[in-house]
Amino acid sequence: AQTVTQSQPEMSVQEAETVTLSCTYDTSESDYYLFWYKQPPSRQMILVIRQEAYKQQNATENRFSVNFQKAAKSFSLKISDSQLGDAAMYFCASSPGTYKYIFGTGTRLKVLA
Amino acid sequence: EAQVTQNPRYLITVTGKKLTVTCSQNMNHEYMSWYRQDPGLGLRQIYYSMNVEVTDKGDVPEGYKVSRKEKRNFPLILESPSPNQTSLYFCASSPGWQGFYNEQFFGPGTRLTVL
Numbered sequence: 350a351q352t353v354t355q356s357q358p359e360m361s362v363q364e365a366e367t368v369t370l371s372c373t374y375d376t377s378e379s380d381y382y383l384f385w386y387k388q389p390p391s392r393q394m395i396l397v398i399r400q401e402a403y404k405q406q407n408a409t410e411n412r413f414s415v416n417f418q419k420a421a422k423s424f425s426l427k428i429s430d431s432q433l434g435d436a437a438m439y440f441c442a443s444s445p446g447t448y449k450y451i452f453g454t455g456t457r458l459k460v461l462a
Numbered sequence: 463e464a465q466v467t468q469n470p471r472y473l474i475t476v477t478g479k480k481l482t483v484t485c486s487q488n489m490n491h492e493y494m495s496w497y498r499q500d501p502g503l504g505l506r507q508i509y510y511s512m513n514v515e516v517t518d519k520g521d522v523p524e525g526y527k528v529s530r531k532e533k534r535n536f537p538l539i540l541e542s543p544s545p546n547q548t549s550l551y552f553c554a555s556s557p558g559w560q561g562f563y564n565e566q567f568f569g570p571g572t573r574l575t576v577l
Binding site: 355358382392396399440442444449451452453454455 | 493497504507520552
């Protein structure tokens with residue numbers, strides 16, 4: 350079965366510091382996409398960053414970047430210069446090319462002033 | 463404004479009373495999907511639709527029905543709701559399901575409580 354695992358239920362980071370959220374996945378597909386979504390207290394799901402499995406270069410979006418290790422099936426999210434507005438639940442997800450989307454259980458990020 | 467809308471946003475109902483949660487998108491997206499979010503379980507896919515009249519089960523379809531008669535609408539039907547269906551529900555859509563086009567756009571969520 351396809352799975353996505355987020356082993357850190359909660360993390361904290363000091364404002365302006367860097368934090369890394371972990372995600373591992375399991376799929377038998379050769380072509381797939383990986384995503385990080387942010388869910389602030391408003392509950393709205395917001396796409397943070399997306400990685401195509403066939404691209405070796407790690408995706409970046411401003412302060413957000415990923416460390417994609419295909420052989421290890423690891424897809425971590427790094428947030429640099431953390432801001433108070435980054436406080437949210439973060440979900441890792443995969444789209445293994447079978448019309449389905451699989452989400453992890455989430456990591457709650459707290460940003461300390 | 464491009465968006466996915468859901469109605470109602472909040473609903474409290476009783477066991478066994480049929481209900482429908484509507485979902486509509488104005489982006490001409492082919493793919494639509496329903497999820498439920500529960501604490502400690504993340505989002506789990508209930509049903510998805512690749513196009514009009516084409517639907518399939520996700521990971522947790524029991525107790526739910528869907529239909530896709532129009533491209534823009536994808537209602538979620540609970541024929542006989544039970545307390546274990548108390549959850550936060552999200553509808554999402556994407557231009558397609560492969561390649562660059564599988565970024566999903568989410569609705570605002572529907573908080574359902576079944577007593």
